[in-house]
Amino acid sequence: MAGLKVLFDAEGKPLELHARVGEGGEATVRHVAGRDGVLAKVYKDQDDLAEHARKVVALVAMATPGLEKVAAWPKQLVVDDSGQAVGFLMEHLKGWTPLYNVYQTRSRLRQVPHGDWGFLVRVARNLAAAVSAVHRAGLVVGDLNESNVLVSGQAxxxxxxxxxxxxxxxGETLACPVGKAEYLAPELQGRDLDLHRRSPSHDVFALAVLVFQTLMLGRHPFAGRPCGLLEPSLEEALANHWYVYASERDVPLRPPPGMTVDWLPPAVRTLFERAFGPDVAARPTAKVWADVLKELESELTPCSPGHVYWKGLAACPWCRLERRSRTRLFGGQAEIAVVTVCSGDVALADLKEAVDRCATLPVPLEHQLPNGALTLVVTASPDDENTKRKRIRYVVAPIISGMLSISILVWMFTGAFQQVRSVLTPMLIAFYMPVVTTRGIRIRKAAMEARRTRQEREDALARLKVLADRYMEASSVPNLPAKNKAYEELLAESKSADQKRQEIRDRYLNRYYWAEINRFLSKYSVLVADVKDLSVRRLNSLYESGIRSAADIVFSKLKDLPELSPADRDQLVAWRKSLSDQFWRASSLSLPKEMEDQAEQEFVQWAKETANKLDSAYRELKVLTNSMEETQRVLRPQIVEAYQLAADAERDYSIHKDAIILDRESIKNFFTYKGIQ
Known part of the structure; x- marks a missing residue:
């Protein structure tokens, strides 16, 4: 076409651009001659080409069947004769219409004449599924509005x-610097979008606005009638969270006449309250919207060939609105379809959710008793020391008294006082007998008290040991460290799901392009192999033994060559791999749909099995952990109580134990031990 530069696709094939399809501030979209269903988007501003090219290259590399189902994804770069990227090729969505033509009544009746309210519910559901797929890929839409969402006749x-x-x-964020104010989240209103990183939370706010407009026939959730004299702008209402239909907050706006959210089920109304409320963290995700709208779709009931509504209502709201407005709102029923996001993407998302759910398992690998449970440290009080001294006096005093009495009697019967013994003996007996008897009774009581406290001490220590043994036994689950290690390995494997998916696809690619790879590798003789530790003589020896090219470097052949060390084999394999990598980088190869589906199904099967294993291991360890913690919770206060009782018994025994030395049973045991009896 005259006046247009000569442009090429990524493979160097010239592109002939024809009639303009559309034009925006940054780029022009045109038909491409000879390529049905393909459009070329060419940027106008030469100064920003480098940044545009970086983003488009990244998007082309991220393409998956799932993303291509929900977006007009960039397919190839468009370059000029100098090799500079100036745009990209994308799918031509012929016959599709912007979302605003679907939710506005007049344009819908013209463009989708058979679209009923069920059609709108399906559109909203598919929109939520599309945004969810983008978020699962780690991307943010940013400028989500009614113009950059296209709808087909099948919804x-x-x-x-x-x-x-x-x-x-x-590691660098290539931002989305644009956005329509009527779809920007409150926290972005009036802000410089070049300086603010977008998040999925911003997307789901815009999604909620679009879902509201789709279900409410184009009404904006923040557009209403002012309650006072001043009429706030839409941007002001958005910035202040003035959702017109809010039921739990006072806002200075009233709903427009004739429109109500009462014809929506409570679950949908609740999501709108959460999406438009001040709590950013409460905004429903795109997946939540898709699930709730799917449920709403299952609860629709027909009224007439052109009306469907939520079955929880007493009557059809559209009949009432049409009678009041004297305007037809819907035509008949349309053929509709569901966005079927790639099963591999769904399986990957489910596995990542399982990883997030199971990544914080609190598995206690070491279990310790409460401090001091088996070691008693007893500190006697001053009163205890006084009691102990009294007990010692009960024991020592009779000994001293008895010895003194015996000494006096011996002295009397052998000394000068023999003549008065008949008088003194009865007096001494009368004096000392009560003393000896009283002291003997006290000794006996002290010994009994000592034996009692000793028995209590032994009982308390025995109970403490029993509880401690139960505590340690319950906390020592057989094979727990091994189970925990296996769980950690499974968790690590689950986190590498993206890598696993690529490995499976690479295996199918290698299988399908085996002949092409072999032809490519056969061009590289082993005599010129870039292997630093192998001399020319050894390379010649390899050549003579049948290893003639890189295609011959396979383990089955190398293992039969004793002159090669493991290090030599590793270097040869690394050389072959470097050449294979060159082949893949230089080629733009894809799989037939049948093999692509097989690879996806293999990954889906692996992802489902891995997620199930992870959940099962998580539940098993969680049950063990809960059982341990419950046992510890029950036994811990019992152990603390037993410890205190043992400490008290130890203290009591330490006070009374000295009284046992003159106990008859102790003396008997002493002489029996010495062999005297």
Whole structure:
């Protein structure tokens, strides 16, 4: 076409651009001659080409069947004759219409004449599924509005302007610097979007607005009638969370006449309250919206060929609105379809959810008793020391008294006082007998008290040991360390799901392109192998033994060559791999749909099995952990109580134990031990 530069696709094939399909501030979209269903988007501003190219290259590399189902994804770069990227090729969504033509009554009757309210519910559901798929890929839409969502006649939804998505490239955020004020989250109102990183939370706010408009025939959730004299702007209402239909907050706006959210089920109304309320963390995710709208779709009931409504209502609201407005709102029923997100993407998301759910398992690998449970440290009080001294006097005093009495009697019967012994003997007996008897009774009581406290001490220590043994036994689950290690390995494997998915696909690619890879590798003779530790002579020896090219470097052949060390084999394999990597980088290869589906199904099977194993291991360890913690919880206060009783018994015994030395039983045991009896 005259006036247009010569442009090429990523494979160097020239592109002939024809009629303009659309034009925006940054780029022009045109038809491509000879390529049905393909459009070229070419950027206008030469100064920003490098940044645009970085983002588009990243998006092309991220393409998956799941993302291509929900968005007009960039397929190839468009370059000029100098090799500079100036745009990209994308799918032409011929016959699709912007979302605003679907939720506005007049344009819907014209563009989708058979679209009823069930059609709108399906559109909203598919939109939520599309945004959810983008979020699962780690992207943020950023500029989500009614113009960059296209709808088919079967209620399918695709996002366009993908090159405006927010993308992470090498740790750098390539931002989305644009956005329509009527769809911006309150925290972004009036802000410089170039300086603010977008998040999925911002997307789901815009999603909630679009879902509301779709279900409410184009009404904006923040557009209403002022309660006072001043009429706030839509941007002001958004910034202040003035959701017109809020039921739990006072807002200075009233709903427009004739429109109500009462015809929506409570679950949907609750999601709108959460989405438009001041609590950012409470905003429903895109997946939550998709699930709730799916449930709403299952609860629709027909009224007439052109009306369906939520079955929880007493009557059809559309009949009433049409009678009041004297306007037809819907046509008949349309053929509709569901966005079927790639099963591999769903399985990957489910596995990642399982990883997040199971990543914080509190498995106690070491269990200790409460401090001091088996070691008693007893400190006697001053009163205890006084009691102990009294007990010692009870024991020592009779000994001293008895010895003194015996000494006096011996002296009397052998000394000068023999003549008065008849008088003194009765007096001494009368004096000492009560003393000896009283002291003997006290000794006996003290000994009994000592034996009692000793028995209590032994009983308390025995109970403490029994409880401690139960505590340690309950906390020592057989094979717990091994089970925990296996769980950690399974968790690590689950976290590498993206890598596993790519490995499976690479295996299918290698199988399908085996002949091409072999032809490529056969071009590289082993005589020129870039292997530093192998001399020319050894390379010649390899060549003569049948290892002639890189294609011959396979383990089955190398293992039969004794002259090669393991290190030599590793270097040869590394050389072959470097050449294989060159082949894949230089080629733009894809799998037939049948093999692509097989690879996806293999990954789905692996992901489901891994998620089930992870959940099972998590539940098993959680049960063990809960059982241990419950046993510890029950036994811990019992052990503390037993410890205190043992400490008290130890203290009592330490006070009374000295009284045992003159106990008859102790003396008997002493002489029996000495062999005297």
């Amino acid at each position: 399918m939804v695709k996002l366009i302007d993908v090159d405006s998505f927010q993308v992470e490239v090498d």
